Amino acid sequence: DSGVTQTPKHLITATGQRVTLRCSPRSGDLSVYWYQQSLDQGLQFLIQYYNGEERAKGNILERFSAQQFPDLHSELNLSSLELGDSALYFCASSVETGGRHEQYFGPGTRLTVT
């Protein structure tokens, strides 16, 4: 158990809908990351927040947005969902930002868009 929690574990929704994925980092970690894992794209970095502020951005679609709250939990919002958004979404956390800090991953949220 990494100490990172993600809810829900599974999510099934229809095209065009909007969903929110939630992540609680390990106790004491200030940095939160979101990754998407799909069969065709592999594991891809989406976005990083550090202590409430966006710090790095990857290939995140405009239909996706995220935020980190004062209690350090984070939410990833996915809207106007398409079939291709079906994937496993991971949240990770690290104690600080900067590449030398290992990232600990949550169990993931499996999103299925029908």
Added chain:
Amino acid sequence: AQKVTQAQTEISVVEKEDVTLDCVYETRDTTYYLFWYKQPPSGELVFLIRRNSFDEQNEISGRYSWNFQKSTSSFNFTITASQVVDSAVYFCALNSGIGETSGSRLTFGEGTQLTVNP
């Protein structure tokens, strides 16, 4: 741009065999960090090791060992006397966000599916 290549898509071995998973990376940064993660069938990603670009010492942890060679941009992972429980997808990853205030992201390889048969 950063890139990580794991050329071996799938490897199948018999229990107790040694197996090496290859990882080759590309980066223009002089300081960077390399990682290995394990993804068992249950799906979570488990951190195994981190290596700094300026430390080429090999590392051994139980049955696991890692060989970092800057000259060939490789960071290979060997499992000695493999066990069925080692069956998983293994990912090599690179991070070159070096400053304590800089952003940080992991660039992952495609992963190697290791199957250890009894």
